[in-house]
Amino acid sequence: MTLRVNGVEHTRxxxxxxxxxxxxxxxxxxxxxxxxxxxxxCGACTVLVDGDPMRSCLMFAVSAQEHEITTTEGLGTQDAMGPVQQAFVECHGLQCGFCTPGFVTTITAFIEENPDPTIDEAREAISGNLCRCTGYQNICKAVLRAAEIKREGTEGAMAAEPGEPV
Structure with a gap:
């Protein structure tokens, strides 16, 4: 089978x-x-399948053929974190980190659909992911901050002149 994961095709x-x-x-x-x-x-295994959050522990690998799979590794690099990863750092949204990849992918999909969420919408968006350490308050703050970072990046890109680097 061939899967496309984080933009790279893998045949196994x-x-x-x-x-x-x-x-x-x-x-x-x-x-x-x-x-x-x-x-x-628990949501710890959540990945994006064609941009939608899915529990990878409930999905057969062969059923992912012809779909774009994005893991937490595909949402940023060591040199440039994605907006959700950056927000988790800024808002102290993680402790042990075990649940964090599932939150990162879930929140990434959520802010794509809802770029300016309320705190209640943020709380609802993460309600399917379990965390045993944080109490969720800083994770909710991270959702709002990630949306803000993403909006700032989008606004900066729209403000640039055509052909001008962003």
């Missing part, structure tokens, strides 16, 4: 029952996707 032979979470972690060595409950409840 896999058993039909191999979970996407296991394929990402063990076959591709993308260990940012964490496996918590293995029942789709």
């Amino acid at each position: 032979t896999v058993e039909p029952r191999r979970l996407l979470s296991d394929f990402l972690r063990h076959d591709l060595r993308l260990t940012g996707t964490h496996v918590g409950c293995e029942h789709g409840v």
Whole structure:
């Protein structure tokens, strides 16, 4: 099978029952996707499938063919964090970090759909992801900050003259 993950095509032979979470972690060595409950409840394994958050522990790898998969590794680089990653740092939105990749992908999809959320909308957006450390307050702040960072980046890009670097 061939999968496109974080913009790169990967061709591998896999058993039909191999979970996407296991394929990402063990076959591709993308260990940012964490496996918590293995029942789709905790959200730690959330990845983006064609931009939509999905629990990778509930999805067979073969069913991801012909779809664009984005993991937390695909949302930023060591040199340039994505807006959600930056917001988590600025707002102290993580402690142990185990749940963070699932939150990052979930929030990325959410602010794409809702670029100016309220605190209640932010709380609802993350309600499917579990965290045992933070109490969620700083994660909610990070959602709002990520949306703000993303808006600032978009406004800066729109303000640039055609052909001018952003």
